[in-house]
Amino acid sequence: MLIYNKLFIHDESPAEEVHVEKKKFGLAKTLKAWSVYGLIIFFILISSKIVPPINELLNQTLVTKFELPVIGNTFKFGWLSNAGLMIFLGAVIGGLIQGMSLGKKLMTLLAKTTINLQKTVVTICCLVAMAMLMNNTGMTNDIAKGLVLLTGAAFPFFAPLIGSIGTFVTGSATNANILFGKLQATAASDLGLVNQGTFFGVSGNETNWLAAANCAGSEGGKLLSPQSIAIATAACDMEGQDGDIMRKTMPFAIFWILMNGLMVFLGLHVI
Numbered sequence: 001m002l003i004y005n006k007l008f009i010h011d012e013s014p015a016e017e018v019h020v021e022k023k024k025f026g027l028a029k030t031l032k033a034w035s036v037y038g039l040i041i042f043f044i045l046i047s048s049k050i051v052p053p054i055n056e057l058l059n060q061t062l063v064t065k066f067e068l069p070v071i072g073n074t075f076k077f078g079w080l081s082n083a084g085l086m087i088f089l090g091a092v093i094g095g096l097i098q099g100m101s102l103g104k105k106l107m108t109l110l111a112k113t114t115i116n117l118q119k120t121v122v123t124i125c126c127l128v129a130m131a132m133l134m135n136n137t138g139m140t141n142d143i144a145k146g147l148v149l150l151t152g153a154a155f156p157f158f159a160p161l162i163g164s165i166g167t168f169v170t171g172s173a174t175n176a177n178i179l180f181g182k183l184q185a186t187a188a189s190d191l192g193l194v195n196q197g198t199f200f201g202v203s204g205n206e207t208n209w210l211a212a213a214n215c216a217g218s219e220g221g222k223l224l225s226p227q228s229i230a231i232a233t234a235a236c237d238m239e240g241q242d243g244d245i246m247r248k249t250m251p252f253a254i255f256w257i258l259m260n261g262l263m264v265f266l267g268l269h270v271i
Helices: 002-008 027-033 035-046 052-060 083-097 102-116 118-137 139-170 173-190 206-222 226-235 242-269
Strands: 063-068 073-078 196-199 202-205
Touching (some): 035 083
16 A cells, blocks of 8 residues: 555645644653543453453443344443443543543533534434344344355455445444444354354454445545535535545545455455
8 A cells, every 4th residue: 555655546646745843742741642542442351351351340230232123132231341431431531541530521521522522422322223133033134145145255356345345324433333333243144154264374254354344444434425525525624625535535535445354355265
């Protein structure tokens, strides 16, 4: 990708160049700026299976259960073990470290963010509902069988492409994984990719390859997603340049998707 950028992406004309003043920051300011992200990563790591005692305690405390008789399953929600709480704690504590007051600034910012994301929340809820409907009615299974029948043993090569299509359509890699994650697992089962395998000495279940391929491919679709490009142009005051941005990012996205497809195919069938 770097070679392509050097060979084919030329610098803009001097009139279009944007000069940014370089500033140097000390260690204290740098750590303060990164405090939110650092704390989020810290809380997520210590609450994960990396630290079993804390993980078990959180998973067993304040857990709400709902019986779902229609599908014969139980929905569990951990009030202390979910990642949302860890992100909230990291954001609040990090904001306090950066000098924001809890009452006025942080809560006001939280309210504004909640209002701004209300449409996104509805979209994600609808996508999760649709994914559950597709899984429980057999739609995902039928689509997976059709794709396997169409591509055969070459399906792993196209697995990242499916993830990229999901992100291109929905604008979110998370949504793409919600929609097509189960599909990839079903396709792996139909292809018999359910055994343990190794790749350059790293062992893992073959089904995980296709799940990871969907996740990796979704990031390629992110480069081309109209919604993502629209957000970027609005944030950078570049309205009307959506087409030009997509044209420049398309080679990188295609390369990324092909590279991942080839790696997954070789990892499962050759190496």
